[in-house]
Amino acid sequence: MCAHVLVAEDDEKQAELIRRSLLREGHTATVVHDGGAALEEVRRVRPDLVVLDLMLPVIDGFGVCRVLRRDGDIPVLMLTARSTEDDVLLGLELGADDYMTKPYSPRELMARIRTVLRRSGRAATEQDRVVRAAGIAVDPVRHEVHCDGSRVECTPGEYEILRAMTAEPERVFSRRQLLNCTRGSDRASTERAIDVHIMNLRRKIEPDPRRPVRLLTVFGVGYKLSGDRG
Numbered sequence: 001m002c003a004h005v006l007v008a009e010d011d012e013k014q015a016e017l018i019r020r021s022l023l024r025e026g027h028t029a030t031v032v033h034d035g036g037a038a039l040e041e042v043r044r045v046r047p048d049l050v051v052l053d054l055m056l057p058v059i060d061g062f063g064v065c066r067v068l069r070r071d072g073d074i075p076v077l078m079l080t081a082r083s084t085e086d087d088v089l090l091g092l093e094l095g096a097d098d099y100m101t102k103p104y105s106p107r108e109l110m111a112r113i114r115t116v117l118r119r120s121g122r123a124a125t126e127q128d129r130v131v132r133a134a135g136i137a138v139d140p141v142r143h144e145v146h147c148d149g150s151r152v153e154c155t156p157g158e159y160e161i162l163r164a165m166t167a168e169p170e171r172v173f174s175r176r177q178l179l180n181c182t183r184g185s186d187r188a189s190t191e192r193a194i195d196v197h198i199m200n201l202r203r204k205i206e207p208d209p210r211r212p213v214r215l216l217t218v219f220g221v222g223y224k225l226s227g228d229r230g
């Protein structure tokens with residue numbers, strides 16, 4: 001189960017705790033700290049679920065939830081220190097899919113998130129999972145690549161090469177194997193073209209392309225992505 005979760009939480013420590021828990025579960029996460037930013041981010045990335053604190057600046061969680069329900073059906077899990085029955089009922093009446101009061105355990109929050117995603121049918125299949133290795137994340141649903149948290153613009157061939165290598169870090173791929181990965185997405189038709197892709201990728205993902213530490217040459221064989229998953 002993999003999803004993109006937007007975390008709208010003004011407490012930066014709490015937001016970071018949630019973000020790390022989501023990453024450990026295999027999800028991707030975007031964090032914002034006010035209601036206005038939450039709505040902007042929803043319009044930009046269309047997350048699979050919003051973890052929404054009620055006590056947000058600019059626009060509070062109730063206001064954000066009203067807009068989300070008016071404009072679409074993105075699942076919402078509300079978080080708040082306010083636990084009165086009226087608050088709970090209002091949140092649910094506005095369309096929240098679940099409601100948790102602070103303090104809560106990260107394990108329980110992740111379990112609630114899994115349940116909401118399962119009910120909504122928004123969790124990605126194994127084929128759609130974001131794969132991560134060596135600081136690189138490849139998202140097949142959004143067809144995006146991030147390196148150390150920053151977006152990397154890739155050609156179709158570069159994307160397919162990274163997708164294959166990130167799924168199997170430390171595996172040595174021959175040029176022929178990498179060429180097969182690019183079939184149907186790239187015009188490259190020779191093994192030599194793979195060397196060009198690798199050179200271009202190093203410019204995008206290596207701190208120093210002249211001394212690569214991620215995308216390594218295995219002389220006489222091909223290339224490998226060096227680094228652990230995660």
